[in-house]
Amino acid sequence: MTIFVCNLSPTYAKLNKSMKRIYTALHLPDAHIVVNLLRHAGIAVQVFNVNASGAFGELPMESSLPQVWLEEDKDESKARALIENYQRTAVSNIVRPCSQCGEENPIAFETCWSCGKAV
Numbered sequence: 001m002t003i004f005v006c007n008l009s010p011t012y013a014k015l016n017k018s019m020k021r022i023y024t025a026l027h028l029p030d031a032h033i034v035v036n037l038l039r040h041a042g043i044a045v046q047v048f049n050v051n052a053s054g055a056f057g058e059l060p061m062e063s064s065l066p067q068v069w070l071e072e073d074k075d076e077s078k079a080r081a082l083i084e085n086y087q088r089t090a091v092s093n094i095v096r097p098c099s100q101c102g103e104e105n106p107i108a109f110e111t112c113w114s115c116g117k118a119v
């Protein structure tokens with residue numbers, strides 16, 4: 001079952017050797033923010049594990065958390081700076097549920113990451 005319908009589409013591409021994991025997200029909205037941040041900065045990224053999660057009530061293993069990978073090593077320092085800045089100012093730990101689909105959204109989101117409804 002795919003619950004993820006936004007532009008952070010699941011990626012089944014093979015990991016390329018030159019790719020580098022830049023970020024492991026705590027949850028999908030977190031991955032979504034980082035991916036948007038990096039893509040807006042012109043950095044090519046892939047996301048893995050967007051559909052993987054532990055059974056309900058079970059903490060997912062780190063290996064099953066959403067991971068953001070850089071396509072190009074050269075973007076690493078820029079990407080890290082953006083992510084550090086995001087983490088410093090992160091409001092992603094504050095979430096509110098969507099009134100339409102019930103998914104939790106970071107408080108900074110104006111529209112639901114899952115269904116697109118204004119929150």
Ligand SMILES: [Zn+2]
Pocket residue numbers: 098099100101102103112113114115116117
């Ligand atoms: Zn929603």
